[in-house]
Amino acid sequence: MAALLQQIVSGLSTGGVYASLALALVLIYQATGVVNFAQGEMAMFTTYLAWTMINAGWPYWAAFAATLAIAFAAGVLIERVIIRPVENAPVLTIVMVSIGLLTIFNSIAGWIYTYTVKPFPSPFPSTPINLGPTTISLQDLGVGGVSLFVLVVMYVFFRHTTLGLAMRAVVENPVGSRLVGIRVGWMLALGWGLASLVGAVAGMLVAPLVFLEPNMMSGILIYAFASATLGGFNSAGGAVLGGFLMGVIENLVGTYVTFIGTELKLTVALAVILLTLLIKPTGLFGRVAVSRV
Amino acid sequence: MAALLEASNLEAYYGWSKVLHGLRFAVEKDKVTVVLGANGAGKTTLLRAISGMIRTGGEIRFAGERIDGQAPEDIVRRGIAHVPEGRGTFINLTVEENLRLGAYVRKDKTGIREDLDRVFHFFPVLKEKSRNPAGVLSGGEQQMLALARGLMLRPRLLLLDEPSLGLAPVLVMELFRIVRAINESEGVTVLLVEQDAVAALELAHQAYLLETGSIVTSGPAAELRENDSIRRSYLGY
Ligand SMILES: Nc1ncnc2c1ncn2[C@@H]1O[C@H](COP(=O)(O)OP(=O)(O)OP(=O)(O)O)[C@@H](O)[C@H]1O
Ligand SMILES: [Mg+2]
Numbered sequence: 268m269a270a271l272l273q274q275i276v277s278g279l280s281t282g283g284v285y286a287s288l289a290l291a292l293v294l295i296y297q298a299t300g301v302v303n304f305a306q307g308e309m310a311m312f313t314t315y316l317a318w319t320m321i322n323a324g325w326p327y328w329a330a331f332a333a334t335l336a337i338a339f340a341a342g343v344l345i346e347r348v349i350i351r352p353v354e355n356a357p358v359l360t361i362v363m364v365s366i367g368l369l370t371i372f373n374s375i376a377g378w379i380y381t382y383t384v385k386p387f388p389s390p391f392p393s394t395p396i397n398l399g400p401t402t403i404s405l406q407d408l409g410v411g412g413v414s415l416f417v418l419v420v421m422y423v424f425f426r427h428t429t430l431g432l433a434m435r436a437v438v439e440n441p442v443g444s445r446l447v448g449i450r451v452g453w454m455l456a457l458g459w460g461l462a463s464l465v466g467a468v469a470g471m472l473v474a475p476l477v478f479l480e481p482n483m484m485s486g487i488l489i490y491a492f493a494s495a496t497l498g499g500f501n502s503a504g505g506a507v508l509g510g511f512l513m514g515v516i517e518n519l520v521g522t523y524v525t526f527i528g529t530e531l532k533l534t535v536a537l538a539v540i541l542l543t544l545l546i547k548p549t550g551l552f553g554r555v556a557v558s559r560v
Numbered sequence: 561m562a563a564l565l566e567a568s569n570l571e572a573y574y575g576w577s578k579v580l581h582g583l584r585f586a587v588e589k590d591k592v593t594v595v596l597g598a599n600g601a602g603k604t605t606l607l608r609a610i611s612g613m614i615r616t617g618g619e620i621r622f623a624g625e626r627i628d629g630q631a632p633e634d635i636v637r638r639g640i641a642h643v644p645e646g647r648g649t650f651i652n653l654t655v656e657e658n659l660r661l662g663a664y665v666r667k668d669k670t671g672i673r674e675d676l677d678r679v680f681h682f683f684p685v686l687k688e689k690s691r692n693p694a695g696v697l698s699g700g701e702q703q704m705l706a707l708a709r710g711l712m713l714r715p716r717l718l719l720l721d722e723p724s725l726g727l728a729p730v731l732v733m734e735l736f737r738i739v740r741a742i743n744e745s746e747g748v749t750v751l752l753v754e755q756d757a758v759a760a761l762e763l764a765h766q767a768y769l770l771e772t773g774s775i776v777t778s779g780p781a782a783e784l785r786e787n788d789s790i791r792r793s794y795l796g797y
Contacts, residue, residue, distance in 0.1 A: 429664065436650050436661050443648035446611065447709070448636035448665035 269400045274518045276398070280407035281476075282514020283414030287469040288484075288491035289498065289506040290418065291462040296500050297438045298458040299350070301361045305368035306491070307484030309345075309463055310470030312372045313338040315380055317471050318387055318479055327390045331471060335464050342463025346456040354455075376481040387474035410472045417468050418507055421461070425503070434458060486533055490517065493536040496543045499553025508552065513539065564589040564623060564717055564749050565610070571617035572602070572609040579605045581773045582618065587717065587766075592743050592750040594760040594781065597770035603753035604645045606770065607719045610751075611635050611642040622717070637665050641715035645722060647706040651695030655686055658694050658705055662712030671714070679708040682738060700731045707735070711742065717749045718742075724756040732756060736763045761785045 288306065295303040313334050320330035349368065353360050391409030395402045425431035437444045437454040444451055470484065477483050490513050498509025513536070520535050543550060563586035572580040579602050587593045597603045609616045612632045620628040627635055650658050659679060663672045680687035683704045689697065694705055703723055710718050724732040736759055743750050754760035761767060767784045769777040777790065784790050
C-alpha cells in the first residue's frame with residue numbers, strides 16, 4: 268500500500284511536466300486548430316539556452332527566468348514570422364510547417380551543441396523527506412511544485428484578466444472578437460508565446476531526469492499528446508489533469524505490469540491515446556461546442 | 561441637422577463581386593435610422609462596410625473623419641458598436657464575460673462597472689444569468705445580450721443587424737422599445753437594418769429602402785409608412 272502511494276506521489280511529479288507540455292499543445296491547438304509538433308523541440312532548444320547560461324556562471328533561477336522570457340519572445344516571433352503567413356492555409360500546410368520547425372530546431376541544436384548527452388543541473392536536492400507513510404524526494408516535490416505553480420498562474424491569467432478573456436474569446440469567435448476591438452493576430456501570437464513559455468518550464472524541469480540532448484523531448488511529447496488526448500484537446504484544464512494522470516499511469520504501469528517495465532513506456536502512452544480515441548474521442552473533459560442553430 | 565455618419569458613392573465587394581452599388585446615405589446624430597430591404601438586398605453588407613469588415617469603395621465619414629479602409633479593431637475604438645447578424649455571441653463564455661468583452665477597448669474601470677449595472681437594469685434577465693454560459697440563453701435572451709454587449713462600449717453609434725430575426729412579435733416590440741429608450745435617454749445614435757418594416761418604421765426617425773444593393777427610396781419614417789408602394793411590398797396592408 269505504501270509502495271503504491273509512493274508510485275502515485277512520484278508520478279504526480281513527472282505528471283506536472285506532462286501537464287505543462289500538454290497545456291502548451293492545447294493552447295496552440297485551440298488557437299490554430301492544429302497540434303504543434305515542434306512544441307517538444309522548442310522546449311528542448313530553450314533548455315539548451317538555460318544550460319548555456321548556467322554554464323556561463325548564471326545562478327540557476329536567473330537562468331530559469333531569462334529562459335522563460337526568451338521562450339516567450341521566441342514563441343511570439345515564430346507565430347508572427349512563420350505561422351502568420353500560413354494562418355489561413357489548410358490544416359495540412361500548418362502541420363507541415365510545424366514538422367518543419369521540429370526538424371529545424373532539432374538540427375540546429377545538434378549542430379550547435381552536438382548530440383552528446385549533457386547533464387543538466389537541478390535546483391532541488393534529491394534529499395528524501397517523509398510524508399506520512401510515504402517518502403518523496405525534494406527533487407520530485409520541487410518539479411511538481413514548480414509546474415503546479417506555473418499552471419496556477421496560467422489559470423489565474425486566463426480566468427481573471429481582460430487579456431486572458433480576450434484570448435479565450437478569440438479561440439471561440441475570431442470575427443466577433445475583432446468587432447469588439449480585440450487584435451486577433453496579436454492574441455494568437457501571445458498564445459504561441461505562452462505555449463512556448465510553459466513548454467520551456469517542462470523542458471528545464473525534466474532535463475535533470477532525462478539528460479540534455481536534442482531528442483530529449485520526443486518521449487515526453489508523446490506523453491503530452493496522450494495527456495491532452497486523455498483530458499481533451501479543447502479543454503485546457505482537462506489536458507492539465509490528463510498530464511498528472513499520465514504521470515501516475517506511467518509509474519504504476521511501469522512498476523506493476525512487469526513485462527512492460529521501463530522500456531515499453533511509450534507503448535503505454537500510445538495505448539492511452541488509442542483507447543481514448545476509441546471510447547471517448549473528445550477526452551474526459553473535452554466538450555462538443557454548445558450551440559444554438 | 562448634423563450627420564454623425566455619412567456615406568457617399570459607397571461600394572462593397574465580396575472578392576470581385578460588387579454587392580453595394582454607390583450608396584449615399586446619412587445617419588443623423590441622436591436619431592434612429594433604419595435601412596429596410598428584403599433577403600439579399602445588402603443590409604448586412606452595408607453594416608460590414610461601415611465597420612471595416614469588407615473591401616469598400618467610395619467614402620465613409622464618421623463625425624467628419626474618413627473611416628473607410630480602416631480595420632474593424634480601429635473603427636470600434638472610435639465608438640462604433642456593431643451587433644452583427646447572428647449576434648456575435650461568445651457562447652462558451654459567461655454572460656458577464658460577454659458583456660465585459662463589449663467594453664474591451666475601454667480603459668475606465670469604474671465606468672465599465674457602472675455600465676454593467678446599467679445594462680443589468682435594462683435587461684434584468686441578464687443579471688440573473690450573468691454566470692451562465694451565453695450558449696444556454698434563449699434566442700430572445702441572446703439578442704438582449706448582443707444589444708447589451710454593444711452598449712458596453714458606451715458607443716456613439718450603434719449598428720444593429722436584424723435584431724428581430726427569430727423573435728416572436730411581442731419580443732420584437734419589447735426589444736425595439738428598449739432600443740428607443742436607449743436612444744432617447746443615453747443619446748446613442750442607432751443605425752438599424754431590418755426586414756420587419758412595420759416594427760422598424762414605428763421605431764425609426766429616418767428610413768432608407770435598399771433593393772439589390774441600391775437605395776431606391778428614403779425619407780422620414782412616418783412618410784415611408786404612408787407610401788403606397790412600400791405599404792404593399794413591405795408592410796402588407
Ligand atoms: N460572404 C459572402 N461572400 C459572397 N457573397 C456574399 C457574402 N455575404 C453576402 N453575399 C452576397 O451579397 C448580397 C447581399 O447579402 P447581405 O447578406 O448583405 O444581404 P441581407 O440584406 O443582409 O440579407 P438577409 O436579410 O438575408 O440577411 C447577396 O447577394 C449575397 O449573396
Ligand atoms: Mg443580413
